[in-house]
Amino acid sequence: MPQAKTPGKQAQATATPAQKRPGKKKISRQRAKTLVESVVLAGADTVGEPTAELDFAPASRADSAPPRRPGRPVRAAGSAAQRETLLGIALELFAQRGVVNTTLTEIARAAGVTAAMVHYYFKSRDHLLDVLIAERLEPIRSRMIAALNGTDDPVELLVGLARQMVEIGAEHSWYAPLWMREVLSEGGGLRERLQQHHGRNQQEEFIERLRQAQSQGRLNAGLEPELIVLSLFGLTLLPLAKLCAPQSTHAPQITPDMIARHAVALLVGGLVGGRP
Secondary structure, three states: OOOOOOOOHHHHHHOOOOOOOOOOOOEEHHHHHHHHHHHHHHOHHHOOOOOOOOOEEOOOHHHHOOOOOOOOOOOOHHHHHHHHHHHHHHHHHHHHHOOOOOOHHHHHHHHOOOHHHHHHHOOOHHHHHHHHHHHHHHHHHHHHHHHHOOOOOHHHHHHHHHHHHHHHHHHOOOHHHHHHHHHHOOOOOOHHHHHHHHOOHHHHHHHHHHHHHHHOOOOOOOOOHHHHHHHHHHHHHHHHHHHOOOOOOOOOOOOHHHHHHHHHHHHHHOOOOOOO
16 A cells, blocks of 8 residues: 655645744833733733733843832932921921821821821931921021020010010911920920920020019019010910911901010000000
C-alpha cells in the first residue's frame, strides 16, 4: 500500500497565508498593575473585553518609586503655607471652642485635610500649643513689652498699653476671645503654659512700677495696682471679644476705635473728667 506523500514545499507555499499578527503593545509594570486593578474593580463583565497584551518592559523611574504614605505631604514650596494655614485655623478654633474642646482631628476637618497631615506638622496638641506660643503669641508679647518700656509716665504707659491691645485685637480676630477664655480664666489651657514659658516676673515688675508711681504721687493712690491690669483687660479685650460674637440688630455697632477712645477716656479722666 503506497504511503501518503508529505506535502512538499510548493504545497506549503500555496496554502492560505495566515493573517499577520499585530505587534505587541509594550506597557510598564505599573500600567499593567493599573489595568488589572481596573478589571477587578469594574466587575466580571469586563474580563472578556480585549485589552493590550502585557509586555513587562522595564519600569520607568517614576513607575518604580515606592508609593507615598497617605496623608504625608510632600516637602514643597506649598508646605510652609499649609502649616501657616493650620496654625491660623487652630487659633480660631481655640478661641471659639477652647483648647480642651478642640482636637487635632477637628482642626484637620476645618482645614479640609487629613488628620495625618496635621500630625505631620504637629506631633500632638501640646506640641501645637508650644508652636503657637513661640510663633504667634511671642511677637505680640514683644509688642506689649515695647509699650511697657516706651515711657516712664504711668498714665502714658497705661494709655499706650490700652491702645496696643486694641490694635492687636483689630489685627487678629482670635486674640481677644482666646486671651479671655484661655489666659485670664482660671484653668485656661494657655494660662499655666504661658507661665511656664515666661513666669510671673514681667507682671510683678509692672505692678511694682505702678506702686512706685503711687508713692511718687504720679498715680491715684486709691487704685489697687493688682487690679489695674485686670481693669485694662476688661476695658479692651472684653469688648473686642464681643466683636467676634454675632451682633444684635438693635445694639450699636462697636468698632476698635470706639473701644480705644473709651478705654483711654476712662483710664485718664474717670467718670467725672480730669486730665485730657
